[in-house]
Amino acid sequence: MDLFTGGHVGCRGCGAAIAARQAMEALGPRTIIVIPASCMATIGGSGLRTAWRIPFYHSLFECAPAVASGIRAALEVQGIREVNVVSWAGDAGTADIGFQSLTGAAERNEDIIHVCYDNESYMNTGGQAGGTTPFGAWTSDTPSGKPTRQKDMLAIMAAHRPPYLATASIAYPKDFIDKLKRAKEIKGFRYIHVLAPCHRGWGIKEEETVEMARLAVECGLWELYEIRAGEKRLTVVPERKVPVQEYLRRQQRFRTLSEEDLAFFQAKAST
Amino acid sequence: MRQLLNGNEATAIAARLARVEVLASYPITPAAPAMEQIVRFISEGKLKAKFIRVESDHSALAAAVGAALAGARPLVVTNSQGLAYMSEVLYHASGLRLPIVMAVVNRGLAAPHTRFPDHGDAIAQEGSGWIQLFCENNQEVLDTLLQAYRLAEDERVRLPVMVHYESYIQSHTREVVEVPAPETVDKFLPLHRRPALDVDNPQAVNVVTGPDLYMDYKYRQDKALQDSQEVLCEVDTAYAELTGRSWGGTLGVYRLDGAEHIFVTMGSLASTCREVVDMLREDGLPVGLLKVRCFRPFPGEKVRSLLKGARTVTVLDKNIVYGSGGALAREVRASLYGPGPEGPFVYSYIAGLGGRDVTSEDVVRIYQMVEEKVKGNQEPLPYEWYGIE
Ligand SMILES: Cc1ncc(C[n+]2csc(CCOP(=O)(O)OP(=O)(O)O)c2C)c(N)n1
Numbered sequence: 072m073d074l075f076t077g078g079h080v081g082c083r084g085c086g087a088a089i090a091a092r093q094a095m096e097a098l099g100p101r102t103i104i105v106i107p108a109s110c111m112a113t114i115g116g117s118g119l120r121t122a123w124r125i126p127f128y129h130s131l132f133e134c135a136p137a138v139a140s141g142i143r144a145a146l147e148v149q150g151i152r153e154v155n156v157v158s159w160a161g162d163a164g165t166a167d168i169g170f171q172s173l174t175g176a177a178e179r180n181e182d183i184i185h186v187c188y189d190n191e192s193y194m195n196t197g198g199q200a201g202g203t204t205p206f207g208a209w210t211s212d213t214p215s216g217k218p219t220r221q222k223d224m225l226a227i228m229a230a231h232r233p234p235y236l237a238t239a240s241i242a243y244p245k246d247f248i249d250k251l252k253r254a255k256e257i258k259g260f261r262y263i264h265v266l267a268p269c270h271r272g273w274g275i276k277e278e279e280t281v282e283m284a285r286l287a288v289e290c291g292l293w294e295l296y297e298i299r300a301g302e303k304r305l306t307v308v309p310e311r312k313v314p315v316q317e318y319l320r321r322q323q324r325f326r327t328l329s330e331e332d333l334a335f336f337q338a339k340a341s342t
Numbered sequence: 343m344r345q346l347l348n349g350n351e352a353t354a355i356a357a358r359l360a361r362v363e364v365l366a367s368y369p370i371t372p373a374a375p376a377m378e379q380i381v382r383f384i385s386e387g388k389l390k391a392k393f394i395r396v397e398s399d400h401s402a403l404a405a406a407v408g409a410a411l412a413g414a415r416p417l418v419v420t421n422s423q424g425l426a427y428m429s430e431v432l433y434h435a436s437g438l439r440l441p442i443v444m445a446v447v448n449r450g451l452a453a454p455h456t457r458f459p460d461h462g463d464a465i466a467q468e469g470s471g472w473i474q475l476f477c478e479n480n481q482e483v484l485d486t487l488l489q490a491y492r493l494a495e496d497e498r499v500r501l502p503v504m505v506h507y508e509s510y511i512q513s514h515t516r517e518v519v520e521v522p523a524p525e526t527v528d529k530f531l532p533l534h535r536r537p538a539l540d541v542d543n544p545q546a547v548n549v550v551t552g553p554d555l556y557m558d559y560k561y562r563q564d565k566a567l568q569d570s571q572e573v574l575c576e577v578d579t580a581y582a583e584l585t586g587r588s589w590g591g592t593l594g595v596y597r598l599d600g601a602e603h604i605f606v607t608m609g610s611l612a613s614t615c616r617e618v619v620d621m622l623r624e625d626g627l628p629v630g631l632l633k634v635r636c637f638r639p640f641p642g643e644k645v646r647s648l649l650k651g652a653r654t655v656t657v658l659d660k661n662i663v664y665g666s667g668g669a670l671a672r673e674v675r676a677s678l679y680g681p682g683p684e685g686p687f688v689y690s691y692i693a694g695l696g697g698r699d700v701t702s703e704d705v706v707r708i709y710q711m712v713e714e715k716v717k718g719n720q721e722p723l724p725y726e727w728y729g730i731e
């Protein structure tokens with residue numbers, strides 16, 4: 072059964088919605104999800120209708136991991152077991168305004184799963200730049216391209232030494248689903264960062280969302296791996312390798328990148 | 343059992359008696375000792391609860407919201423900067439109709455920085471949809487916290503409650519407190535769970551709401567808040583039956599019989615005023631005291647019926663709403679508007695901000711100033727500051 076059903080009000084080809092549907096395959100019905108202000112918080116229901124078939128709470132922007140901590144505590148005192156408590160946030164709700172509660176929950180090793188679905192901008196408010204927006208990207212508030220580099224959220228979260236940490240991409244659903252299944256079996260704080268392109272923010276066609284998520288991996292800018300007990304393991308080695316411009320030049324948001332900028336990205340890409 | 347307790351200790355014992363299940367708090371002076379004492383109870387096995395050692399006040403209330411949504415009984419302890427920082431979450435708690443109880447150790451808001459008592463932190467949240475109860479001594483702190491859970495969890499109410507007591511004056515001053523037996527409290531406070539987030543009964547909470555529904559939710563929320571006055575009176579009566587102590591429900595009245603000049607105040611100043619009333623009554627002066635215990639919802643109708651026959655009303659506010667005056671005086675005046683020209687004049691004084699002591703001599707002095715004005719036929723100013731040179 073679909074637990075995040077059709078009938079949500081996201082855009083066609085929304086990468087975030089694809090990520091949610093894939094994740095629900097792994098998480099299953101005994102899951103409580105907390106989503107702070109973001110596209111995903113709003114597209115799943117309005118008025119008296121909802122596309123969620125699991126308990127869902129649209130929380131305030133800053134605090135999804137804190138709410139999830141409270142839910143876990145409540146379940147524990149009531150002896151309710153085998154429930155996944157998930158905070159599911161966008162890049163702003165994870166890396167920027169949501170970071171305080173995230174780092175707190177990670178440091179306390181709360182028994183929750185935090186998923187960051189990263190579309191590399193603030194889409195729900197019209198596509199402004201944030202901490203994970205790449206260098207050079209055009210957004211509605213970086214009209215000349217973002218002048219600074221994106222923050223390395225994976226390094227930041229790895230520094231918390233959580234029992235489980237992984238990257239994922241909506242173009243590799245099996246990898247994403249397997250990672251969530253593994254995460255489910257582990258107790259403590261688990262962090263999964265899934266690249267979920269947004270055609271509106273990226274300046275691509277709506278049918279190119281998944282393709283773009285694949286190109287990000289194939290060009291080496293988005294590596295798929297997991298870290299368990301400090302051991303890093305690559306989970307997908309793409310069969311095809313492409314230069315970064317095949318990924319970047321397809322996106323309108325990178326239209327002003329210079330050759331020098333491309334070289335910067337190429338140097339950053341894993342080979 | 344009688345014990346010597348300060349306000350924070352009374353809070354901790356109330357948490358234990360109420361069998362609080364989730365404590366989510368972030369340290370702030372001088373509320374932290376209450377939190378620490380409860381954590382000690384948990385680690386000694388005297389209270390079966392989970393402590394969430396959050397990284398901020400915002401997260402403290404957010405975690406309590408999560409706990410309440412999942413059906414547990416939470417407690418939050420905070421004040422001043424912490425309460426202001428939680429402001430956004432306060433509205434989620436009330437809008438979602440969550441029975442969260444919060445002990446607020448009232449302290450003035452910076453800037454300039456202070457750690458000392460006044461009600462500014464509480465009044466800044468007067469529109470947050472929480473029930474706000476003010477306590478004058480540590481017995482009332484303990485009793486009110488227990489009453490607060492029963493009130494918050496009542497099906498007709500389902501709203502969060504702040505229990506206010508003042509920093510240092512109450513938090514760090516020991517008084518004799520009668521502590522009820524756990525069995526008595528268990529009888530008074532059975533646990534009713536109503537989880538909104540339940541894997542066996544999935545619901546979506548706080549979805550986007552348009553003009554077709556938003557206002558209806560708000561109407562019901564406000565109605566529940568207004569109706570909680572009656573429930574509070576019931577709860578107070580039920581508590582009195584078990585413990586022999588009543589706090590008057592929404593209001594405490596003292597020597598109002600034949601009183602021509604009535605003081606109105608909240609919190610620790612009520613104790614001071616009660617003493618002054620006795621002193622002035624000794625001299626044959628017809629004075630009385632109306633203590634507002636429940637500031638939100640404001641029991642306007644009762645206040646009006648108790649005050650409308652008075653000649654003079656003097657309101658003492660330990661808060662200032664900048665550019666407007668004292669919040670309590672504003673409520674008192676609003677409730678009196680309408681009884682016609684025979685209604686009393688209301689004199690409003692701002693006093694005791696940021697811990698400036700208001701002694702019984704000060705209250706007598708205010709009484710004398712007001713009486714002078716009455717004699718001189720001077721209409722009240724919107725408000726005056728007491729003790730500013
Ligand atoms: C305290 C607060 N500040 C600002 C906002 C406005 N706001 C809502 S969603 C959002 C951006 C969300 O970005 P992200 O987390 O990346 O999710 P996305 O919408 O991109 O999926 C902003 C700025 C808010 N809801 N609350």
Ligand code: SF4
Nearest residue numbers: 081082085110194269
């Ligand atoms: S703007 Fe982007 S993230 Fe938001 S619903 Fe549309 S496609 Fe999805």
Ligand SMILES: [Mg+2]
Nearest residue numbers: 161162192193
């Ligand atoms: Mg985003």
